[in-house]
Amino acid sequence: MKITKTIALSYKILTAHKLRTALCISSMTIGVAAVVVMVSMGRGAQKRVLDMIHDMGTNLIVVNAGHVTLVGGRERQSAIVTSLRPEDADAILDHCTSVIEVAPETSRKMNVEWESENLMTEIVGISPAAFRIRNIEIKTGSNFDSIENDTGKRVAIVGSVIVEKLFNGENPVGYRIRIGNAPFDVVGVMKAKGVDANGVDRDDRVLIPIKTAMLRLVRTTFIQKIHIQVADSEQLERAETEIRDLLRERHRLRDKPDDFTIQNQATLVQTERESARILTLLIGSVAAISLIVGGIGILAVMLTASRERRREIGLRRAIGARRRDIRTQFLLESLIIACLGGFSGTVLGILSNFLASKLGGWTALQSWDVTGAGLALSAIIGLIFGIYPASKASKLEPIEALRTE
């Protein structure tokens, strides 16, 4: 049998049954579009986790004062705890061999004023090491150094939300603001980081040297957090144990429970990673189901067709078609439907991804391997679900087929 002639013939038959073909192609289209969209979304979610890890800094351990509990998936620190001190941070750096850098942190919501504008925001006291450990980047101006920290200089780095709200979008570097009642000079603007896993807007804050914060603003001797960088990810566990032992000893806890909470990055991103994984899995199965639905559409249509077309099959056999010619033809029809569906589904999927990320703000990571896989998959579906009707059609005895009323 001449393959090109058969394709032309199948095409003619498909166009002759427009409604049937259209229905079949659209079920396939939706299946493939679902695959393209969902896989892209899954990839988007995974990328978000990776971005989060990057934003956080790598090989990180966070020690929080008191107990940190998860409320609705978000961290809540219980009350005010006075157990953690800057000296703890120094001790960790000195005694824990796997630790390469530490950054203590204290923060408080305070009023910030500039000219006639004022707002409440998070004032975060950090040490210069935090810029490195936590990947805090400066967009304009500069960060502060350890000399400025040690001398308790009143300098501030503001987030982009502050630039918008307090300075009406102007570049604030060089401006003098008041935090509480103390004057501070703005020396830099942070690069935007967005909202973190706990729903905190990391751009709605002002960073100042921790020494300055403790001496001149909050006037306390305790801190809330220590960010700790470990040499490599293999040492996270060991570092955690070392830090716990050291802090328990320093806080003289003996048989009392921890008055601090240690989280390492693995546990911090674990929930996110897990949800991304589940999302991908879920997405994968939904996509697979939609593809199978598309395939069943083809199966149903081709089975109906082989019943409706018994006389055609009989005639073809009468004029010389062999069983395998009938099989090839039916298979080709399924394949054409599946591929057309696959193609339009891919286009629809790419379009949806585009719209979703433009309008819905979703992260859909469109990639060409997914698109290619979608196309290949639809061809495979066409083959798998086309084989049964095709072989059924080919098994029909010619006279029986012709006798069909």
Added chain:
Amino acid sequence: MIKIKNIEKTYIKASVLTPVLCGITLSIQRGEYVAIMGTSGTGKSTLMNIIGCLDKPTSGQLELDGIDVYKLDDDTPSSLRNNKIGFVFQQFFLLERTTALDNVLLPFIYADKYPADAIQRAKKTLANVGLEDRTEYLANELSGGQQQRVAIARALINDPDVILADEPTGNLDSTSTAEILEIFNRLNKEGRTIVVVTHDRAVAEHAQRILELKDGLITENGTNPNTENSDIH
């Protein structure tokens, strides 16, 4: 050309045996125009399908053009049907929503080689049955007589050794019947072998030789005295 020997056919349906053909032996020469007659249900279609390799006999031999059909593999009947036999059925069996031309081209798809001049040949064959101005009509846009002529053109396209027609005029009015029979006469004069199965004596009268099928056996009525072209063989 066609030789059948001791052909028997028994249908088995729900463990009921229906013997239809009970040992038929007959031969048809090249260029003959033969009618197989019989009342409805005597097994004429069954016999014709067996001659045309569409159906297998329960026992017996079929020889087409010197080829023992059932000695060979499963593809042989298909290829014989494609290039040695042209079928014409009572119900026409055209592909609907497909042009007359495409219907006529259909057998080429299953031929060993798709001819380069396929379309010209199909058009010429359609002209041969008087349908040169209907080539682009869809099958369902044609009258019954025209559809049957498309079917004849389709049967002729691969230049077969024999045309097998099963009640070719069964669904047609008298005018169309006359047209079809006229075409068969002409084709036979051009040397084509034709076997027509019919229950209608008026149709059978056009053949040179009339065979009567009754109770599973053939009775030879000899040469039809009414035909003037009985001198062909």
